[in-house]
Amino acid sequence: MIICVCNSISDKAITTAVTSGANTPSLVYKSCGAKPQCGSCTEYIKQEINQVLTTEK
Numbered sequence: 001m002i003i004c005v006c007n008s009i010s011d012k013a014i015t016t017a018v019t020s021g022a023n024t025p026s027l028v029y030k031s032c033g034a035k036p037q038c039g040s041c042t043e044y045i046k047q048e049i050n051q052v053l054t055t056e057k
């Protein structure tokens with residue numbers, strides 16, 4: 001599923017980024033080689049980060 005439409009970042013790509021240490025939306029963008037554009041995905045990215053971090057523990 002694509003989470004960030006502007007940059008075509010999928011939930012899988014976000015999970016991978018978070019697993020390798022990106023724990024804020026801006027780090028996730030960076031790790032995907034992208035920049036925030038419309039910003040409407042930020043909330044979803046945050047949720048995704050929380051989900052990954054809570055399931056990892």
Ligand code: FES
Binds near residue numbers: 039041
């Ligand atoms: S959907 Fe991610 S910046 Fe627009």
